[in-house]
Amino acid sequence: MTAPHLDHAVIARIVGDAVSAPSMHNAQPWKFVFRSADDVIELHGDPDRAMTRSDPDHRALHLGCAAALFNLRVSAAWHGHPVRVHLLPDDSEPWLLATATVDGPGGDDPELAALHDAIPRRHTSRYPFSDEPVPQALLDGLRAAARMEGCRLEVPGDWHVETVLGLVRDAEHREEIDPVHQEETAAWTGATGRRDDGVPAAAFGPRGSAGSASVRDFGRTRPVPDRGWAVFEKRPQLVLLGTPADTRADWLRAGQALERVLLQATADGLAASMTSQPLEWRELRWTARDPAEAMGQVQMIIRLGYGPQGAPTPRRPVTEVLEIR
Incomplete structure (x- = not known):
């Protein structure tokens, strides 16, 4: 019997968590493609959102996209669907940065899932911190x-x-x-x-x-x-x-x-x-x-x-960054 494919609403929620990641100037330089036939999420860099002067080699773009990839892993684990990640899977597609194969329920990763609650609370804080040292x-x-x-x-x-x-x-x-x-x-x-x-x-x-x-x-x-x-x-x-x-x-x-x-x-x-x-x-x-x-x-x-969490910054809607095929 063939395992049922993932609900598109679950994929949308997972990608919604992914795009909460930080990126240079909050440019959000990512695109996601969900291949329904094989339950694979592709992560693509978006060259239209690259910083040509301050990030000419696209190092920061890769960092931001990878931060989104980690959030995706956390969210998938929290939803009970761990993923198997392959970085830079195709040399002929330089903007395809990673693929994440979504496994079915049963492969729990509690350490990843435990970080899920922190995703919406993480904000860059540009405020002063106290002098209390970090233990x-x-x-x-x-x-x-x-x-x-x-x-x-x-x-x-x-x-x-x-x-x-x-x-x-x-x-x-x-x-x-x-x-x-x-x-x-x-x-x-x-x-x-x-x-x-x-x-x-x-x-x-x-x-x-x-x-x-x-x-x-x-x-x-x-x-x-x-x-x-x-x-x-x-x-x-x-x-x-x-x-x-x-x-x-x-x-x-x-x-x-x-x-x-x-x-x-x-x-x-x-x-x-x-x-x-x-x-x-x-x-x-x-x-x-x-x-x-x-x-x-x-x-x-x-x-x-120790100090105030920063103000939230806006995020592009999931419908703008996720394509389902």
Whole structure:
């Protein structure tokens, strides 16, 4: 007897969870295709939503799509349908980033399913955090989460944190004198009207009142009405997510590890934001890593702490990103 195929409504709910993932400037550069005949969900990158100036190699696009892939895995497990993932399955289709074969009920993955409640609660927080340190036990748990996806999560020492913060400031200045970079960023951020992508001005958070903060300030070079000021933590708790190499497969592993870490942090009561500016400049990115560590390439800089969760950012409707065949 042939097993019944999955209900399309279940697939829509799974993809609805997938698209809650973070992506560069909330561009949501993904497309999903569900092949009903073999219960396979294809994940495609969307080149029309690529950042040609700040992400010319599409590294960040791969990270965002892979974060959505991890959410898909979590949602499928929560619905009782674990998936088998194949990264970069067809060299002739470079924008086909992964396939996920949806198995029938019975293959439970409780660790993945347990993260489902964190999906709608995870938001990037561009607000100040308290000075309360993140307990070592929680950091160890986040390290383990990254390892489960084949990546490393490192907690940099004081000198390394200062180096990374210096790179953030350097990247900010480079952006300010690059009109093409500014134009691209402005196209995706600061909208006040109704749109289903990008970072709205309401999600910018306050401006740092004591110089540069460790949070990307999308309103740094343009006025935002009624935006407040706040003092950010003097010594932010940063962690670095990295991979041994820097291939497309590494980027896809890193994106899944990033979302696993962010969901685990949310479940642990932590707030988080991501800082990618130094990683967008080739001449700065290599200096973000500690040469004494085994991490080959830093893929994301994450700020952790205790503070308010960020404002939700809009999402494209599932009907716009999912095709059922």
